[in-house]
Amino acid sequence: MCWFNLEEENTILIVLAGTIGAGKSSLAKALGEHLGTEVFYEAVDNNPVLDLYYEDPKKYAFLLQIYFLNKRFESIKMAYRQDNNVLDRSIFEDELFLTLNYKNGNVTKTELDIYKDLLANMLEELEGMPKKRPDLLVYIDVSFETMLSRIAQRGRSFEQVESQPGLEEYYNQVHGEYPEWYENYDVSPKIKIDGDSIDFVNNPEDLEAVLQQIDDRLRKLDLLA
Ligand SMILES: Nc1ncnc2c1ncn2[C@@H]1O[C@H](COP(=O)(O)OP(=O)(O)OP(=O)(O)O)[C@@H](O)[C@H]1O
Numbered sequence: 001m002c003w004f005n006l007e008e009e010n011t012i013l014i015v016l017a018g019t020i021g022a023g024k025s026s027l028a029k030a031l032g033e034h035l036g037t038e039v040f041y042e043a044v045d046n047n048p049v050l051d052l053y054y055e056d057p058k059k060y061a062f063l064l065q066i067y068f069l070n071k072r073f074e075s076i077k078m079a080y081r082q083d084n085n086v087l088d089r090s091i092f093e094d095e096l097f098l099t100l101n102y103k104n105g106n107v108t109k110t111e112l113d114i115y116k117d118l119l120a121n122m123l124e125e126l127e128g129m130p131k132k133r134p135d136l137l138v139y140i141d142v143s144f145e146t147m148l149s150r151i152a153q154r155g156r157s158f159e160q161v162e163s164q165p166g167l168e169e170y171y172n173q174v175h176g177e178y179p180e181w182y183e184n185y186d187v188s189p190k191i192k193i194d195g196d197s198i199d200f201v202n203n204p205e206d207l208e209a210v211l212q213q214i215d216d217r218l219r220k221l222d223l224l225a
């Protein structure tokens with residue numbers, strides 16, 4: 001497999017997108033192996049705010065958004081500077097969570113405005129970098145039922161609906177935001193993967209088919225030999 005980019009910098013940057021539990025980290029890992037390159041995972045395990053947010057979203061929403069924004073900015077800056085890269089959720093998805101937090105009364109209008117200003121400022125900085133945007137966004141689409149079962153299967157304690165029934169409505173909201181977000185995403189070419197029927201985690205043939213689908217798209221974009 002030969003990866004090369006005919007564009008600026010000789011690199012390929014793929015970003016993964018999709019709702020909670022869609023399979024982004026899993027596919028990012030597989031793509032990283034396929035590409036033979038680094039994967040920038042979302043900051044979850046050492047995140048000092050995430051579990052607090054799930055306990056008390058009103059208190060911690062703004063802090064969590066700033067935390068993720070900072071981490072995502074750091075990751076994409078590094079990815080833009082390095083060779084081929086895969087990003088498990090990117091800065092372009094940040095506003096989706098922020099807007100939902102605003103709708104739910106977890107951040108104030110002032111916090112929303114300050115955050116949006118900061119995000120715009122950061123995105124402007126990225127425009128000044130040698131590589132200006134991802135080469136491809138891979139969106140994993142799953143049904144709400146699949147989302148819930150994957151969250152349960154993965155088993156992060158603070159995400160479990162069993163211990164906090166109110167979370168089901170939050171997950172429904174997050175899930176509901178994604179179709180429009182994907183339609184409106186126009187920063188780079190994009191591709192949608194059916195994460196319900198394709199088991200790229202346990203079925204090697206399904207994984208091969210997904211990688212093939214992504215390779216084909218990269219070829220059409222003249223990014224892959
Ligand atoms: N296509 C799939 N088929 C079967 N199982 C899957 C699939 N995708 C993911 N899973 C499983 O679902 C769970 C969640 O996957 P993963 O952590 O990759 O999701 P994620 O999109 O990165 O989630 P988050 O948004 O919370 O970071 C894991 O247990 C994973 O093994």
Ligand SMILES: Nc1nc(=O)c2ncn([C@H]3C[C@H](O)[C@@H](CO)O3)c2[nH]1
Pocket residue numbers: 020042044050053064065068094097098159
């Ligand atoms: N509120 C909020 N804002 C974000 O920007 C954001 N990004 C990710 N997450 C949550 C979802 C998963 O539980 C977990 C891993 O994706 O982290 C977020 N939560």
